[in-house]
Amino acid sequence: MKIRTHRLTLDDGSALPYLPSPHVGTSIAPRFLVIHYTAGSSAAGTVAWFRNPASRVSAHLVIARDGTLTQMVPFNREAWHAGQSRWGSLSGLNHHSIGIELDNAGCLIKSGGKWVSPLSRRSYPDSEVTVAPHKNDPPGAAPSGWHAYTPEQIEATLACGMALVNHYGLADVLGHDDISPGRKRDPGPDFPLESVRARLMGRGDDHPERYRTTARLYVRSGAGSDFAALPGTPLPLGTEVEVLAKHGLWWQVDVVGEINGVMDIVGWCHSKYLVPVSA
Numbered sequence: 001m002k003i004r005t006h007r008l009t010l011d012d013g014s015a016l017p018y019l020p021s022p023h024v025g026t027s028i029a030p031r032f033l034v035i036h037y038t039a040g041s042s043a044a045g046t047v048a049w050f051r052n053p054a055s056r057v058s059a060h061l062v063i064a065r066d067g068t069l070t071q072m073v074p075f076n077r078e079a080w081h082a083g084q085s086r087w088g089s090l091s092g093l094n095h096h097s098i099g100i101e102l103d104n105a106g107c108l109i110k111s112g113g114k115w116v117s118p119l120s121r122r123s124y125p126d127s128e129v130t131v132a133p134h135k136n137d138p139p140g141a142a143p144s145g146w147h148a149y150t151p152e153q154i155e156a157t158l159a160c161g162m163a164l165v166n167h168y169g170l171a172d173v174l175g176h177d178d179i180s181p182g183r184k185r186d187p188g189p190d191f192p193l194e195s196v197r198a199r200l201m202g203r204g205d206d207h208p209e210r211y212r213t214t215a216r217l218y219v220r221s222g223a224g225s226d227f228a229a230l231p232g233t234p235l236p237l238g239t240e241v242e243v244l245a246k247h248g249l250w251w252q253v254d255v256v257g258e259i260n261g262v263m264d265i266v267g268w269c270h271s272k273y274l275v276p277v278s279a
Contacts, residue, residue, distance in 0.1 A: 001159050003167040006074040008061070008160055017070045021050045023058035025078025025094065032097040033161055033173045033200070034082055035193065037104035037147075037186040038062070041120040046101060047072065056080065059099040061160060067152030069160060075168065085179035093179050098164055100157065105147035107134075107185055115145045127221050127228035130268065132189040132247050136181050143247060146190045148221050151264045154192065158264075161200045173197040192244045192266050195254040209243045210256070211274040219267040223250035232262030240277060241269075 001016075002009050008016050036059065038046040043064035050058045050072055059081040060073045073079040081099030082092075090096055105124065108115040114123040124147055133143045164170060175193050176184040187193065216234040220227040232255075235241075241253035249272065255265035 001163040003075065003163055006076040008069065008071050008075075008163065017068070019047055019051060019070055019072055021058035021072040021079070022053055023050065023056060023080045024073050025080065027076055028078050028095055030075060030096065030098045030164075030168050031171050032087065032093065033164060033170050034093060034097045034099050034176060034179065035157070035173065035187045035191060035196075036081060036099060036101045036176045037106045037188060037191075038101050039106040039117070039119055039186070040103065041105065041117070041122050043068070043070070043103035046103060059101040061098075061100045063100060063102045063153050063156050063160075065103050065150050065153060067150070067156040069156055075164065082176065082179060084183065085176075087174060087179045093174075097174075098168075098170075100160070102149060102153050102157070102187065102191070104149055104153075104187070104190075106188060108145035108147060110145065117147075126226065129227075130190040130222045130252075132223055132245060132252070134177070134185055134189055135245075136177055136185070143223070146188045148190050149187075149266075151262075151266065154196070154264050154266060157196060158199060161196065165200050173200055189245055189252070192252070192254050194244055195242055195266075198242075210277045211241055211243060211253075212277050213237060213239045213241070213273055214275055215273045217269050217273045219253060219255065219265055219269045221267055223247045223252070223268045225270075227268065230262075230265055230267045232260045232265050233267075235259055235265075235269075241274065243274075246271070 058079045062070045085093040105117040130146045176186045218229040219233045240256040245252040
């Protein structure tokens with residue numbers, strides 16, 4: 001992907017969908033990329049809300065669950081996605097960042113034996129839910145349910161993120177929960193932020209721990225054997241993975257490279273079958 005006149009295009013120059021939001025601020029020189037989840041039930045619903053004059057919110061990009069991107073604000077104009085926020089000495093990150101919203105229900109609650117969005121009341125199957133604590137929770141806090149992102153969304157985030165980082169010289173990739181830690185919980189523990197940051201920024205010191213498998217190993221949609229195995233698994237013996245988060249003996253991993261014809265496998269596996277690459 002490329003940036004032309006502050007709009008996202010494909011490499012051949014063809015335009016991506018652009019549906020302008022009326023909620024646009026002053027000109028900006030973006031320094032950061034901020035990742036959000038929508039907490040809604042569809043990308044189309046989020047786009048419609050961002051175009052509604054009554055909403056008073058917007059983002060530069062919305063990424064649907066199939067990876068489709070919709071741009072709503074030029075990248076050199078302020079979008080209203082971050083609200084009250086701070087990073088280092090900067091406050092009001094709307095004026096310093098590009099905001100990406102991923103179609104994702106966010107934090108879920110257990111109701112009637114199902115995982116349910118407290119906002120839309122829509123229920124989600126276990127195969128679409130990751131059970132994990134949030135990084136900003138106090139030690140010992142019970143894990144929550146989180147709507148899982150799709151591989152297509154992660155791939156689209158990396159593709160557009162690389163274009164944005166290269167074009168604008170962005171300094172970092174942040175979560176909404178980084179810049180508003182007491183107020184926001186998105187993008188949550190299912191989003192592989194450390195891995196995405198390492199790939200986009202090219203920082204060796206930000207790279208997650210790397211392990212290899214000691215047996216054929218299933219990667220699952222949640223932290224437990226009851227969750228569905230992801231496409232492309234089981235992983236072959238000796239497959240390398242990057243560890244993104246740890247929840248007891250279950251670790252969230254990002255599989256390195258293409259496995260069984262599938263790219264960007266991100267999910268949970270039992271740590272018993274992982275050893276450091278250096279071992």
